[in-house]
Amino acid sequence: MATTTLPRPSRPSLNPPTGPLPSLPVPKSRKNSIGSTSGSTESSRRGSSASLLPSITGGRAVSSSALPQRPQQKTHSNSTSSVPTLNPNDPPSTLPPGKTLRKTISIGAFPQPPKGVGRTASHPPSPLSTSSTPTGASLDQRLSAGSKSVPSRDSSLRKKSPRISGRGFPLKSPLTSPSLLSGNGETRSVSSGALLNLPSPPQSRNSSAQGSYATSATTFDDVGEEETRGRSDNKRGADRHSLHKDGKGNVIVSVRVRPDAGSNDGKQELEWEVNAKRSSVTYKGREGGEYIYDNVFDTQDNNSRVYDAAAKRLVRRVMEGYHGTVFAYGMTGTGKTFSMQGTATSPGVIPLAITDIFSFIRETPHREFLLRVSYLEIYNEKIHDLLSSNTTSINGQPALQEEIKLREDSKRGVYATPLKEEIVQSPTQLLRVIARGDNARRVAGTQFNARSSRSHAVVQIVVESRERIPGGGTSLQDSKRSAIAPGGVRVSTLSLIDLAGSEKAAENKERRTEGSHINKSLLTLGTVIARLSSDKDKAAGSEKDKAGGANKDKHLPYRDSKLTRLLQPALSGNSLVSILCTIQIGSTGSIAAAHSHTGETLNTLKFASRAKNNIVSHAKKADEALGSGADAGSRALLDRYRMEIQELRKQLDEQNKAKETKEEEKDEEEEKARELEAEQRHGEQMLEMQLARTALKERIEHLNRLILSSKSLGVNTNRSFSSMSLQNRNSVLSNGDFAPVSARSSASHATLEVPALNRTSSGASGTSFPSPPAGASGAIGETGSEEDDSLGENGDGTASQAVQIRALQADLADKNRYIGTLEKRLLQARRSSHSRVSMSLSQRIVGGEDGGLEAIIKEKDAEIADLRARLDDKDRMVAALRSAARKRDVADLGIDTSGLHDSRRTSHHRSEGSNASSKFKSSPISPVALLSPTSQKSGKGVEEMTRILDEMISERVDGAHPAKGSQRSSLRMVSESR
Numbered sequence: 005m006a007t008t009t010l011p012r013p014s015r016p017s018l019n020p021p022t023g024p025l026p027s028l029p030v031p032k033s034r035k036n037s038i039g040s041t042s043g044s045t046e047s048s049r050r051g052s053s054a055s056l057l058p059s060i061t062g063g064r065a066v067s068s069s070a071l072p073q074r075p076q077q078k079t080h081s082n083s084t085s086s087v088p089t090l091n092p093n094d095p096p097s098t099l100p101p102g103k104t105l106r107k108t109i110s111i112g113a114f115p116q117p118p119k120g121v122g123r124t125a126s127h128p129p130s131p132l133s134t135s136s137t138p139t140g141a142s143l144d145q146r147l148s149a150g151s152k153s154v155p156s157r158d159s160s161l162r163k164k165s166p167r168i169s170g171r172g173f174p175l176k177s178p179l180t181s182p183s184l185l186s187g188n189g190e191t192r193s194v195s196s197g198a199l200l201n202l203p204s205p206p207q208s209r210n211s212s213a214q215g216s217y218a219t220s221a222t223t224f225d226d227v228g229e230e231e232t233r234g235r236s237d238n239k240r241g242a243d244r245h246s247l248h249k250d251g252k253g254n255v256i257v258s259v260r261v262r263p264d265a266g267s268n269d270g271k272q273e274l275e276w277e278v279n280a281k282r283s284s285v286t287y288k289g290r291e292g293g294e295y296i297y298d299n300v301f302d303t304q305d306n307n308s309r310v311y312d313a314a315a316k317r318l319v320r321r322v323m324e325g326y327h328g329t330v331f332a333y334g335m336t337g338t339g340k341t342f343s344m345q346g347t348a349t350s351p352g353v354i355p356l357a358i359t360d361i362f363s364f365i366r367e368t369p370h371r372e373f374l375l376r377v378s379y380l381e382i383y384n385e386k387i388h389d390l391l392s393s394n395t396t397s398i399n400g401q402p403a404l405q406e407e408i409k410l411r412e413d414s415k416r417g418v419y420a421t422p423l424k425e426e427i428v429q430s431p432t433q434l435l436r437v438i439a440r441g442d443n444a445r446r447v448a449g450t451q452f453n454a455r456s457s458r459s460h461a462v463v464q465i466v467v468e469s470r471e472r473i474p475g476g477g478t479s480l481q482d483s484k485r486s487a488i489a490p491g492g493v494r495v496s497t498l499s500l501i502d503l504a505g506s507e508k509a510a511e512n513k514e515r516r517t518e519g520s521h522i523n524k525s526l527l528t529l530g531t532v533i534a535r536l537s538s539d540k541d542k543a544a545g546s547e548k549d550k551a552g553g554a555n556k557d558k559h560l561p562y563r564d565s566k567l568t569r570l571l572q573p574a575l576s577g578n579s580l581v582s583i584l585c586t587i588q589i590g591s592t593g594s595i596a597a598a599h600s601h602t603g604e605t606l607n608t609l610k611f612a613s614r615a616k617n618n619i620v621s622h623a624k625k626a627d628e629a630l631g632s633g634a635d636a637g638s639r640a641l642l643d644r645y646r647m648e649i650q651e652l653r654k655q656l657d658e659q660n661k662a663k664e665t666k667e668e669e670k671d672e673e674e675e676k677a678r679e680l681e682a683e684q685r686h687g688e689q690m691l692e693m694q695l696a697r698t699a700l701k702e703r704i705e706h707l708n709r710l711i712l713s714s715k716s717l718g719v720n721t722n723r724s725f726s727s728m729s730l731q732n733r734n735s736v737l738s739n740g741d742f743a744p745v746s747a748r749s750s751a752s753h754a755t756l757e758v759p760a761l762n763r764t765s766s767g768a769s770g771t772s773f774p775s776p777p778a779g780a781s782g783a784i785g786e787t788g789s790e791e792d793d794s795l796g797e798n799g800d801g802t803a804s805q806a807v808q809i810r811a812l813q814a815d816l817a818d819k820n821r822y823i824g825t826l827e828k829r830l831l832q833a834r835r836s837s838h839s840r841v842s843m844s845l846s847q848r849i850v851g852g853e854d855g856g857l858e859a860i861i862k863e864k865d866a867e868i869a870d871l872r873a874r875l876d877d878k879d880r881m882v883a884a885l886r887s888a889a890r891k892r893d894v895a896d897l898g899i900d901t902s903g904l905h906d907s908r909r910t911s912h913h914r915s916e917g918s919n920a921s922s923k924f925k926s927s928p929i930s931p932v933a934l935l936s937p938t939s940q941k942s943g944k945g946v947e948e949m950t951r952i953l954d955e956m957i958s959e960r961v962d963g964a965h966p967a968k969g970s971q972r973s974s975l976r977m978v979s980e981s982r
């Protein structure tokens with residue numbers, strides 16, 4: 005395709021059309037739309053001339069806007085002589101009793117998207133009607149719903165006013181005047197549902213407005229061609245062509261005639277002729293003339309038709325990226341508000357435009373849109389925000405508000421600030437916003453209108469749009485991709501303006517003041533438009549003009565009123581323009597005539613002619629603000645929102661990640677801390693347990709050695725030490741494997757130095773003495789080689805006292821070493837659990853737990869004292885043993901050696917083959933002496949010593965019992981005390 009060509013009638017050879025505007029890109033979706041509808045009978049009917057239409061690139065649809073344009077327009081409008089002058093002799097009129105008061109219902113009364121009425125059932129459905137309206141009703145339904153309530157205009161026209169040119173169907177007027185924006189709403193010439201997106205035959209000026217918007221993708225160049233073609237049959241075609249080359253095709257001027265309720269006598273026909281077909285209004289009175297416009301709506305035309313012909317195409321253009329302005333101009337009470345707002349049953353331009361805007365959005369999936377709306381009024385030359393939240397109406401009059409100022413910059417042109425803009429997402433929402441503004445607008449009853457608008461009201465809908473990714477996917481993934489790679493944002497503005505009506509001086513002072521402001525601003529508007537014509541030749545087609553007419557500012561009094569200042573961008577060529585002028589025609593003697601409407605009507609007609617003739621528009625599609633920076637398209641909220649959303653999403657992701665990481669870290673830290681704490685606690689517990697176990701083990705071992713040793717020696721019996729000793733020795737030696745018995749553990753040997761005296765007497769002592777207390781038995785066989793620890797060379801234990809002393813000393817050394825070992829371990833344990841211990845200690849101190857620190861210290865002191873007492877015991881024991889040894893030495897002087905043999909006999913087998921026996925022989929003191937009758941003294945000493953030892957051993961045994969003392973606390977006490 006790619007190029008779908010639409011039928012175009014052959015036309016005379018004219019210069020190639022040079023449309024004032026560049027070709028408009030059309031979404032591909034349009035192609036489908038077109039295709040679906042262009043395959044209709046109308047399409048085939050026009051197929052013969054399809055080649056004449058510009059080809060469609062990229063599958064774009066073709067517009068039906070390429071309509072022939074009425075040739076008379078320019079000639080008439082340009083001809084000042086043709087404009088009838090006002091008749092100053094017209095008598096001032098007064099409001100007749102029968103005048104219909106304005107009963108316009110604000111669009112607030114229909115919050116839901118309006119349903120058009122008044123269209124005939126034969127209206128072809130809009131191509132947009134294939135999709136539902138926002139309220140769910142298709143446009144077709146909307147249109148057909150209203151068709152019953154409004155009679156066919158043709159029939160009514162014929163009936164009421166046979167002199168008014170009817171628009172019989174299908175009419176193929178050779179004067180059909182195509183326009184960039186115009187497209188007459190007449191659709192009855194087109195079969196229903198068939199050719200909504202196709203151009204009317206060249207001769208038909210009554211091309212469907214719907215058709216025009218259905219094919220709004222048509223480039224302006226196309227229109228230029230059509231205009232040229234349309235003019236070909238008219239002697240004024242050349243003029244029209246040049247006019248459109250000047251950009252006139254972007255300006256539509258329509259005149260709407262309001263029905264005159266008081267005119268039932270047909271007299272109006274005598275003075276006025278309204279020919280909707282020719283789009284002309286003719287005044288036949290004095291200085292009369294014919295006025296021809298793009299559209300003339302007679303009294304039977306309803307709002308829907310007015311919208312279709314005068315505004316629909318412009319609205320579609322705005323959605324495509326052009327700026328567009330629609331305003332209603334006319335005398336008070338002639339139907340401006342009625343046309344712009346409409347009623348619940350007959351919605352006007354504003355609600356119908358809103359419906360179309362959202363229809364367009366729905367049908368343009370390859371672009372995304374953002375709409376924002378503002379609503380202001382110019383009242384007594386001051387601008388007020390009708391959407392401002394502090395707009396509170398008091399007794400029907402809005403409260404005073406902050407004045408809005410007009411500013412201008414290169415990007416935005418002239419704009420009001422500060423002005424509230426509301427972003428809207430549905431037709432209902434948009435209608436409600438506007439209804440809110442309507443309620444805040446100043447209205448008052450006047451002589452001519454019970455609810456007269458006392459201000460100029462401007463609804464501005466800013467349309468931001470941006471191309472979505474190719475393919476226009478609507479999936480979430482596509483949306484995301486689109487958000488990630490934003491294209492340029494195009495910003496266009498649709499201004500819908502309901503001007504206050506010009507009026508004669510009122511009696512009421514307030515109304516007079518309002519009226520003077522209204523009239524002044526309207527006068528300025530008229531002046532600006534009138535002067536546009538003087539500049540048009542210079543400006544037309546020039547870059548200066550395209551730039552917005554900045555140079556014109558020097559000549560044109562835009563700044564004389566806020567209205568003209570606000571309209572400056574539109575009037576100076578940057579916008580597509582549609583002007584709807586409303587008049588009320590009264591015949592001689594009618595109500596309207598009685599109110600001097602004729603003069604005002606003629607003024608309005610002249611204004612409309614000048615506007616059509618003078619306003620030059622070189623509206624261009626707004627550039628897409630490329631780049632994603634905040635500067636690009638400073639007003640493009642769409643971009644900013646996209647960026648903001650992306651930024652927020654990014655932040656949210658980061659925050660989520662940070663939160664997750666933190667939580668993980670926190671969990672990990674907590675876990676680690678818990679583990680560490682548990683580990684520490686466990687380690688400490690294990691260490692303590694180990695320590696305690698070791699201490700207990702050693703202590704038990706040690707004490708066991710003592711006990712066993714004591715038992716083996718028989719010290720707990722009443723028998724004599726020597727006999728016990730011998731007995732023991734016998735048992736020990738009964739296996740004939742005599743070995744010296746160590747009096748102590750091998751470890752003890754090295755740590756305690758044995759006194760020389762004991763050492764020398766150890767082998768010679770004949771005193772029987774118990775075996776070494778600790779570890780003796782366990783050491784037998786292992787440490788038996790230690791010669792110093794021999795029980796006695798003579799085998800009777802006479803050397804046992806010295807051995808005993810050394811054993812005790814060794815035991816003492818053992819204990820000291822043992823304590824040292826415990827100390828080391830405790831210190832080690834303390835280091836690892838220092839903090840914990842100190843903490844628990846401090847807690848104990850603070851909380852007074854377990855009696856507090858004092859109790860602990862006392863406990864430790866007691867343990868220290870206990871240990872000291874034990875040491876003292878040992879010292880005493882050692883001293884007693886030494887003392888006994890000395891006594892024995894003294895007694896040795898009178899020893900009877902006879903007993904020695906007995907003694908020897910008793911231990912005969914032991915002494916034999918023993919090294920110890922040889923030692924014993926050489927000993928200066930025989931151990932037997934201790935047991936002989938001559939050694940009574942020494943025997944007494946031994947008994948005493950034995951007793952002491954018994955006590956000590958039993959004491960230790962008691963102490964070793966777990967129930968009788970806490971090893972752990974004892975150990976701790978020792979370590980802590982040191």
Ligand SMILES: Nc1ncnc2c1ncn2[C@@H]1O[C@H](COP(=O)(O)OP(=O)(O)OP(=O)(O)O)[C@@H](O)[C@H]1O
Nearest residue numbers: 105106107336337338339340341342453456457505
């Ligand atoms: N075409 C029409 N068909 C039926 N009624 C109409 C038409 N035009 C206007 N009217 C009625 O005429 C009355 C005045 O209309 P409207 O208020 O729209 O005039 P206006 O031009 O806005 O006046 P003003 O400038 O004072 O605000 C209203 O009651 C309205 O319903």
